[in-house]
Structure formats: C-alpha cells, structure tokens
Amino acid sequence: MFLALLPSKGIHFFIRGFHLCKQLTSPSTEDIIFKAICVNIRQKKWKFLDQVSPALTNSMVSRIFCEFQSSPLLVLELYTRVGGCKSVLDSLESSCTLICVMVKYKRYDEALGLMNELMISKGYSPSEILEALVNSSDANFSSSAVYDALVRACTQIGDTEGAYDVMKKLRIQGFRVSIYAWNNFLNHLLKIDETVRFWMVYKEMISYGYYENVNTFNLLINALCKGYKLSEGFSVFYRMLKCGIVPNVVSFNMLIDGVCRMGDLDLALELVKKMEIISNGIFKPNVVTYNCLINGYCKLGKPETAEEIMNEMIKMGIEPNERTFATLVDGYSRSECLEQAFRLCDNMVESGLIPNSVVYNTIIHWLYVEGDMNGASSVLSDMIKRCISSDQFTHSILAKGLCRSGHINEALKFHNRNIENNLVEEPFSHNILINYLCKNKNMTGAKQLLCSMFIRGIMPDLVTYGTMIDGYCKVGDTKSAVEVYMDMVKMEKNPNLVIYNSVVNGLCKEERVDVARSLVDAMKRTNIYDVVTFNTMFNGYCSTGKFEEASHLFVNMRKEGILANTVTCNILISFLCKFRLFQQAKKVVKAMVAQDLNPDFVTYTALLANLSNKSSSEEVIKMHDFMVLAGVIPDDETYKAVVSPLIKETSTEFDKVMDRF
DNA sequence: TTAGGGTTAG
Numbered sequence: 187m188f189l190a191l192l193p194s195k196g197i198h199f200f201i202r203g204f205h206l207c208k209q210l211t212s213p214s215t216e217d218i219i220f221k222a223i224c225v226n227i228r229q230k231k232w233k234f235l236d237q238v239s240p241a242l243t244n245s246m247v248s249r250i251f252c253e254f255q256s257s258p259l260l261v262l263e264l265y266t267r268v269g270g271c272k273s274v275l276d277s278l279e280s281s282c283t284l285i286c287v288m289v290k291y292k293r294y295d296e297a298l299g300l301m302n303e304l305m306i307s308k309g310y311s312p313s314e315i316l317e318a319l320v321n322s323s324d325a326n327f328s329s330s331a332v333y334d335a336l337v338r339a340c341t342q343i344g345d346t347e348g349a350y351d352v353m354k355k356l357r358i359q360g361f362r363v364s365i366y367a368w369n370n371f372l373n374h375l376l377k378i379d380e381t382v383r384f385w386m387v388y389k390e391m392i393s394y395g396y397y398e399n400v401n402t403f404n405l406l407i408n409a410l411c412k413g414y415k416l417s418e419g420f421s422v423f424y425r426m427l428k429c430g431i432v433p434n435v436v437s438f439n440m441l442i443d444g445v446c447r448m449g450d451l452d453l454a455l456e457l458v459k460k461m462e463i464i465s466n467g468i469f470k471p472n473v474v475t476y477n478c479l480i481n482g483y484c485k486l487g488k489p490e491t492a493e494e495i496m497n498e499m500i501k502m503g504i505e506p507n508e509r510t511f512a513t514l515v516d517g518y519s520r521s522e523c524l525e526q527a528f529r530l531c532d533n534m535v536e537s538g539l540i541p542n543s544v545v546y547n548t549i550i551h552w553l554y555v556e557g558d559m560n561g562a563s564s565v566l567s568d569m570i571k572r573c574i575s576s577d578q579f580t581h582s583i584l585a586k587g588l589c590r591s592g593h594i595n596e597a598l599k600f601h602n603r604n605i606e607n608n609l610v611e612e613p614f615s616h617n618i619l620i621n622y623l624c625k626n627k628n629m630t631g632a633k634q635l636l637c638s639m640f641i642r643g644i645m646p647d648l649v650t651y652g653t654m655i656d657g658y659c660k661v662g663d664t665k666s667a668v669e670v671y672m673d674m675v676k677m678e679k680n681p682n683l684v685i686y687n688s689v690v691n692g693l694c695k696e697e698r699v700d701v702a703r704s705l706v707d708a709m710k711r712t713n714i715y716d717v718v719t720f721n722t723m724f725n726g727y728c729s730t731g732k733f734e735e736a737s738h739l740f741v742n743m744r745k746e747g748i749l750a751n752t753v754t755c756n757i758l759i760s761f762l763c764k765f766r767l768f769q770q771a772k773k774v775v776k777a778m779v780a781q782d783l784n785p786d787f788v789t790y791t792a793l794l795a796n797l798s799n800k801s802s803s804e805e806v807i808k809m810h811d812f813m814v815l816a817g818v819i820p821d822d823e824t825y826k827a828v829v830s831p832l833i834k835e836t837s838t839e840f841d842k843v844m845d846r847f
Numbered sequence: 848t849t850a851g852g853g854t855t856a857g
Contacts, residue, residue: 373848401848408849439849446850477850484851512851519852547852582853617854652855687856721857753857 220246224253227260232267239268247280251287261287262296278310282318289332297332301339305348312340312348316355330364337367341374349374350387357394369401376409384409398429404436411444419444435461435469442475446482454479473499477509484517489526492517506537512544519552527552543569547579554587562587582615589622597622605642613639617649624657629666632657646677652685659692667692683709687718694726699735702726710746721753728761736761752778756788763796772812779816787821789813794820794828803832 226234227250242250247268254260265284281304288297304310319332333356340349349371353363368391375384388406392398398406403426410419419441426433438461445454458471458479476499483492492514496506511534518527527549531541546569553562566584569576581604588597601619604610616639623632636654639646651674658667667689674681686709693702706723709715720743727736740758743750755778762771771793778785790813797809810829814820820829 369848376848404848411849434848436849443850472849474850479850481850507850509851514851516852542851544852549852551853577852579853586853614854621854647854649855656856682855684856691857716856718857725857751857757857 216246220249220253223250227254227264235264235267242268244277244279247277248283251280251283256291262293265300278304278314278318279321282315282322285319285335286322286332289329289335294335297335298339298342301336302343305339305343305345312336312345312352313355316352320359330361333361334364334367334370337363338370341370344378346374346378346380365396365399365402368396369399369405372402372405376405376412381409381413398426398431400426400431400434400437403431403433404440407437407440407444411440411447414444414448416441416444416448432465432468434465435472435475438465438469439472439474439478443478443481446478447485449482449486451479451482451486454482471502471504473504473507473510476504477507477513480510480517481513484513484520487521489514489517489521489523493530508534508539508542508544511537511539512542512548515541515545516548519548522556524549524552524556540572541574543574543577543580546574547577547583550580550587551583554583554590557591559587559591578610578612578614581609582618585615586618589618594619594622594626605638610642610644613644613647613650616644616646617653620650620657621653624653624660627657627661629657629661629663646674648674648679648682648685651679652682652688655685656688656691659688659695662692662695664692664696683714683716683719686714687716687722690719690726691722694722694729697730699723699726699730699732703735715748717748717751717754720748721751721757724754725757728757750783752783752786752789755783755785756792759789760792760796763792766796768793768797768809772809775813775816785813785816785818787819787824790818791821791824794824798828806832 223235223238223246250264251261254264261284265280268280281300285297285300288294288300301315304315305312316333316336319336322332333352336352337349340346340352353367353371356363368387372384372387372391375381375387388402391402403422406422407419410416410422423433423437423441426437438457442454442457445451445457458475461469461471461475476495479495480492483489483495496510496514499506499510511530514530515527515534518524518530531545531549534541534545546565549565550562550569553559553565569580581601585597585601588594588600597619601610601615604615610616616635620632620635623629623635632654636646636650639650651670654670655667655674658664658670671681671685671689674685686705690702690705690709693699693705702723706715706719709719720739724736724739724743727733727739740750740754743754755774759771759774762768762774775785775789775793778789793809793813794806798806806829810820810825
C-alpha cells in the first residue's frame with residue numbers, strides 16, 4: 187500500500203533495491219513488492235508499472251500474469267507495458283504464461299499472435315516454446331488447446347516441420363494430440379500441395395487409433411476432389427454417412443466444387459438440389475455453393491449462365507460477395523467480353539462492394555492479353571489512385587505484360603526493383619521472366635536469374651526447373667538441361683510429366699530418338715504419359731525420317747487410350763506437306779473438322795507455306811479458301827507473305843469473312 | 848475446414 191504513495195525519488199530508490207531483490211531480499215519482501223504492483227494495477231495506475239517494469243524479473247512478471255489471468259485483456263495490456271524491458275521480451279516463461287491465459291479465455295488470435303512473435307521476432311523454435319508451455323502447465327492453466335494453438339501457429343507461419351515436431355514430441359511425452367491439431371496439420375499439407383504427405387499423415391493418425399470427425403472427412407473429400415478423384419471423393423462421403431457422421435454444408439460444397447471443376451454442371455446442379463434432401467433440410471446452399479456453380483459456368487466459357495445463377499441466388503435472398511463478382515469479372519474477361527467485365531465491376535460498386543486486388547489483377551491481365559497496353563496502364567493507375575495494394579499476382583501480371591509486348595529489359599528492371607523492396611516472396615514472377623529469356627534463347631540471362639533466386643532465398647519450384655530444362659533442350663544444350671535436372675533432384679523435387687516431355691523433346695531435337703523412345707517406354711511403365719508425349723515422339727520420328735516408327739506409333743496411340751489432338755494432326759500435315767502430298771494433307775484437315783478438332787493458324791501455315799513454293803497462284807488461293815471454309819483464322823504473317831500478294835484483284839472467301847467482322 | 852486472379856510442354 188505505502189509503495190503506491192512513494193514520491194518519484196522513492197520509486198527510483200525502490201527500483202535500485204528491486205534489481206537486487208533476488209539476492210538481497212527475503213521472500214516476504216518480494217511478496218510485498220508483488221502486492222504493491224498488483225494494487226497499482228487494480229487501480230489502473232499505469233505510471234507506477236511503467237516506472238518499475240525495467241526492473242521486473244521474469245518470475246515476477248509470470249506471477250503478475252497469473253494473478254490477473256481472469257482478465258485476459260488486462261493481462262495483454264500488462265504484457266504490452268512491460269514489453270519495453272529486454273529481459274521480459276526475451277522471457278519465454280512470461281510469454282508462455284500469457285499465452286496460456288489467452289487460450290484459457292479463448293483469445294486465440296492474441297495467443298497465436300504471441301506465438302508467432304516468439305518464433306519470428308525472437309527466434310524461438312516450436313520445441314522450445316512447447317517445453318515452456320508444458321512447464322507453464324504447472325501453474326494449472328494449461329490445456330491441450332494450448333498445444334493445438336502451437337501447431338496452428340506453426341502452420342500459420344508455414345513451419346511444417348515445426349508443427350509436426352510439436353505433435354511428435356507431445357506424443358512422446360504422453361500427451362494426446364487432439365484431433366483438431368491433426369486436422370489443422372492435414373489442412374496445412376493440402377494448402378501447400380503436399381498431397382503425398384497428406385495421405386501419409388492421415389494413415390499415421392488412424393494408426394494411433396483416432397476416429398475421423400466431420401472436418402477430417404471434409405479434408406479427405408477436399409484432397410480427393412482437388413486431385414480430380416471425384417468418385418473416390420463420393421466414396422468418402424458415403425463412408426462418412428455410414429459412420430453416422432452427418433455431412434455439413436462444407437462437405438457438399440467441396441463435392442459440388444469438384445464436380446464443377448470437372449465441367450459437369452448438370453451433376454453439380456443435381457447435388458445442390460439433393461443437399462437439402464440428404465441433410466433432412468438442415469443444410470441449404472450458401473454463397474460458397476453458388477460461387478462454385480458460377481465459377482464452373484465461367485470456366486466452361488458460359489459467363490452469361492453464370493450471371494443468371496447469381497441473379498437466382500439474389501432472388502433466394504443470398505447476397506453475392508467479392509468472390510462472386512471477381513469470378514464473374516474473370517469469366518467474362520476470359521470469354522473475351524471485357525465490356526461485360528467492366529459492367530460487372532460497376533454492378534459490384536452499386537452493390538456496396540469495392541473491387542479488390544483480385545478484380546484489378548484480372549482486368550489488367552486480360553487487357554494485356556488483348557494487347558491493350560494503354561488500357562492496362564490506365565486500370566493500374568486507377569488501382570494505385572484508389573489505394574488498392576498490389577500483390578504477388580499484380581507483379582507477375584505486369585512482368586508478363588511487359589514481356590508479352592517485347593519489353594523484357596523493362597520487365598527485368600521492374601522485377602529487380604520489387605526484389606530490392608523485398609516485395610518478391612515466391613518464384614512465380616521469376617518463372618515468367620525465365621520463360622521469356624528462354625524463349626529469346628538467352629540462357630545466360632535465365633541462368634543468372636535462377637542463381638539470383640538462391641541468393642535472395644527464394645526457392646525455385648518445379649515450374650522454374652521445368653522452364654530451364656525446356657529452355658536448354660530447345661537450344662540443343664542437353665548437357666546443361668541434365669545439370670539442371672540433377673540440381674532439381676538434389677533439391678528433392680520430383681520431375682513431373684511436363685519435365686519428362688521436355689527431355690523427350692530435347693533428345694528428339696538432338697536426333698537421339700532411340701534414347702527418347704527408351705525414356706517414353708519408362709514413362710509408360712509408370713503410367714506418366716499423355717498426348718504431348720506421343721506428339722513429341724511422333725514429331726521426332728517424322729523429322730528424322732523414321733516413317734515406319736512414326737506410322738506404328740500413330741496406329742498404337744489410340745490403342746493406348748490417347749486421342750489425337752490438333753497438334754498431332756498438325757505434325758502429320760507438316761510431314762505430308764514437306765513431301766508435297768497436299769491432297770492427303772487436305773484429307774487430314776477434313777477429318778479434323780469431322781472429329782471436332784479445330785484446324786488452327788499452325789495448320790494454315792504448314793499448308794500455305796509449303797504450297798507457295800513451286801505452286802501456281804490459283805492453287806495457293808484455292809488452298810487459302812479451303813482453309814477459311816474449314817473454319818481457320820489465317821496466321822497473319824503467313825497471309826501477308828504468301829496469300830496477300832496474289833489476291834490484289836481477286837476477292838476471296840477470306841475477304842468476305844473479314845468483311846463480316 | 849469449402850469458393851476468385853498470375854508460370855511450364857508439342
């Protein structure tokens with residue numbers, strides 16, 4: 187009591203004595219000091235606490251936190267006020283006491299914030315924090331929820347191994363890791379695309395005798411749907427029902443989203459209808475359900491139908507949110523209806539929602555795709571004017587926009603500025619620049635960029651390695667491609683189908699077709715191959731004159747369940763044209779149209795460029811008309827070089843088509 | 848716990 191009344195001089199004297207209290211004072215004196223501090227805190231006399239805080243010992247801070255544990259906000263205020271003292275900042279003991287208080291009173295955000303602070307700013311490992319938390323449990327206010335929070339804090343900052351380590355140590359020390367912690371860890375693995383590990387950890391969890399709850403089942407459905415294993419997703423859904431666990435709206439939404447991503451919107455609509463029936467009217471479609479349908483229709487190229495779904499949703503009393511509009515803006519943009527996308531932005535504002543970075547990024551991206559540099563710059567200016575923060579997507583879109591319009595040096599300068607300002611955290615924009623450098627056959631520049639990633643602590647991903655390997659293969663430098671491949675394997679990255687296809691292409695380009703064939707055989711044995719693998723091999727055989735093998739491969743393609751696509755036909759047409767077998771090539775074009783395979787500008791160039799050599803003007807124009815009637819939009823360069831000079835006085839079908847535009 | 852935007856192959 188009397189200490190509270192001491193004048194400021196007295197306080198300084200008290201602090202000097204307090205520094206030495208551990209050595210010089212008896213326990214009863216410490217008790218007196220403790221009580222004095224508590225009285226001042228109860229009376230909200232913060233000045234006193236501010237003055238004594240530099241001298242507070244860790245045990246004293248913990249004691250004060252315990253005393254006020256029933257008022258978590260007051261404890262947090264105390265923590266902030268004593269935080270100026272280095273010994274307290276570094277004290278794991280005091281911080282963990284505070285964390286336990288926060289968790290006990292369900293102040294999870296604050297508890298997670300403190301844990302993050304301990305790990306990121308103060309450099310404590312999750313294991314050290316765990317040990318301190320276990321010790322805090324002596325103070326009788328620790329619970330398994332604290333350990334759940336620690337696992338969550340680890341996953342929140344991306345420390346996968348830290349989170350797993352905490353769960354492992356808890357198990358060894360005889361604590362039962364809660365199902366919530368397992369679910370959180372499984373969810374984290376899904377978010378970082380560690381699907382293989384996801385299933386391993388799930389099996390591990392089951393092996394310890396845990397039973398799945400509704401969230402675990404939802405995670406399993408999510409993992410399967412994301413991997414396009416829909417039928418297995420439905421199996422888990424039925425297993426869930428069999429176990430007596432009632433699915434919730436999230437379970438349904440995940441299945442509906444999976445079905446939408448597979449493009450089966452009819453089934454998705456049926457599921458939406460069944461949602462209420464299966465759940466006995468408990469669950470009704472919500473905004474997420476409708477957004478999944480809207481996204482499904484947009485990705486199918488039907489933004490108008492998607493907008494009708496939104497209108498239906500509004501009629502049902504469900505308000506669209508930012509994601510609804512952002513999805514529709516993207517849907518209209520990718521269907522080349524930017525005017526409609528702008529209209530949706532206006533509708534969004536009329537609905538009281540502010541277009542966010544996702545909407546701006548989408549519009550800027552598609553303006554660049556259209557080649558409207560001025561439009562993209564103007565929308566970017568508007569974004570800056572309205573203080574909408576740019577993000578990693580914005581940087582990638584701008585970098586690609588600059589590259590696309592041939593301004594690679596400007597893109598590199600822009601990227602370097604972002605790097606210097608610590609705005610680049612992921613490999614995405616690097617991948618874009620590396621790709622453009624590779625396309626320009628500047629492998630030295632691409633390699634420099636790859637090296638700079640390591641210096642900046644940005645780990646290359648599979649796309650980075652794949653792009654480099656492909657770049658080297660295309661310039662015929664298989665030796666360097668193999669070096670990158672080995673580096674990739676050293677970094678524990680497993681090559682994917684795209685990378686294997688690049689290597690097959692590299693080997694074919696070097697005319698090592700037999701080695702390529704061995705690789706393709708190995709790929710087939712592991713079931714990793716697709717139409718690109720076949721096309722690459724087919725092209726390799728054709729260009730090296732191995733016609734028998736090419737023909738054999740072409741015949742076997744369908745037998746092995748691979749359907750020919752436009753590229754397959756283009757390779758065949760190019761091959762026929764090289765040998766001036768134009769009638770046969772035309773037959774292939776007709777077969778393409780009959781099978782709904784659209785001949786494209788490559789088909790056009792293959793036929794016209796080869797025909798123009800040693801053919802009459804009449805033949806060239808006839809072929810041009812034939813292609814246009816087959817639905818091809820001619821390649822601009824080929825048209826100008828080959829056809830245009832011949833039709834000064836003759837109006838062709840192409841001109842008639844162009845007039846209609 | 849679920850929904851939106853940017854990268855790679857022939």
